[in-house]
Amino acid sequence: MSDLVLHWSPLSPFVRKVMCLVHELGLTPRVSCVRTRVARQEPNLALMALNPLIRIPTLELADGTALYDSVVICEYLDSLVSDATLYPAAGPARWQALRWQALGDGLCDTLILWRHERDRPPEQRQEAMLRASALKVEASLALLERELEALDGAAFGIGHIAIGCALGYLAVRFADLNWQADWPGLAQWHAAFESRPASHATAPPSA
Numbered sequence: 001m002s003d004l005v006l007h008w009s010p011l012s013p014f015v016r017k018v019m020c021l022v023h024e025l026g027l028t029p030r031v032s033c034v035r036t037r038v039a040r041q042e043p044n045l046a047l048m049a050l051n052p053l054i055r056i057p058t059l060e061l062a063d064g065t066a067l068y069d070s071v072v073i074c075e076y077l078d079s080l081v082s083d084a085t086l087y088p089a090a091g092p093a094r095w096q097a098l099r100w101q102a103l104g105d106g107l108c109d110t111l112i113l114w115r116h117e118r119d120r121p122p123e124q125r126q127e128a129m130l131r132a133s134a135l136k137v138e139a140s141l142a143l144l145e146r147e148l149e150a151l152d153g154a155a156f157g158i159g160h161i162a163i164g165c166a167l168g169y170l171a172v173r174f175a176d177l178n179w180q181a182d183w184p185g186l187a188q189w190h191a192a193f194e195s196r197p198a199s200h201a202t203a204p205p206s207a
C-alpha cells in the first residue's frame with residue numbers, strides 16, 4: 001500500500017530526479033504518482049493548498065505534511081532506507097555530491113528559463129537573456145566534461161542523478177543543440193546513466 005503521494009509530471013527534470021531515487025531505493029510500492037499540471041500563468045489552486053509556490057515535485061506524507069522542493073524530498077526518501085548509499089555520510093565526498101546536485105539542478109533552472117525565453121514571439125525575446133543562458137549551459141557542460149574522472153571515481157549517488165536528469169532534459173528539450181557532438185565524453189557518461197534500470201524507468205518521453 002502506498003503511503004506517499006507525489007505530484008508528478010512526465011517532463012519535469014526535478015520530478016525525474018525524485019523518481020530516480022524512488023527506483024534506486026526500491027520505494028516504488030510506497031509512492032503513488034498523481035499527474036499535476038503547473039502552468040505559470042494559470043495557478044493550480046489545489047496544489048497551492050499544499051505548496052504555496054505551486055511547484056512540482058511536491059510530496060504528500062501520510063500525516064498530511066507536504067514536502068518540497070526536490071532537494072528536501074530526495075533527502076527524505078533517502079532517510080526511509082536504512083542501508084541507502086546515495087548520500088556520502090560526511091567529509092569532502094558529501095560536499096562534492098551536494099555540489100554536483102546543485103549544478104544539475106541549476107542547469108535545469110537555466111534550461112527552463114532559456115526555453116521560456118526562446119518560445120516567446122520573436123519581438124518579445126530578450127537576446128541578452130538567450131545569450132546568457134547559452135553561455136551558462138556551455139560553461140556547465142565544459143565543467144562536467146572536465147570532471148568526468150571525478151564523477152566516475154565517486155560512488156553513484158545524488159550528484160550523478162541530478163546531473164543525469166539535467167542532461168536528459170537537455171537532450172529532450174534542446175535536441176537541436178546537438179551538445180553530444182561537442183562534449184563526447186559527457187555524452188558517453190550520460191548514455192551510461194540512461195542505461196541504469198532506474199533511469200530507464202523514469203526516462204522523459206521525447207518532447
Ligand SMILES: N[C@@H](CCC(=O)N[C@@H](CS)C(=O)NCC(=O)O)C(=O)O
Pocket residue numbers: 011012013014015038039040053054055056057069070071105
Ligand atoms: N527548486 C525546485 C524547482 C522545481 C520546479 O521548478 N518545478 C517546475 C516544473 S519542472 C515547476 O513546478 N514550475 C512551475 C512554476 O515555477 O510556476 C525543485 O528542486 O523542486
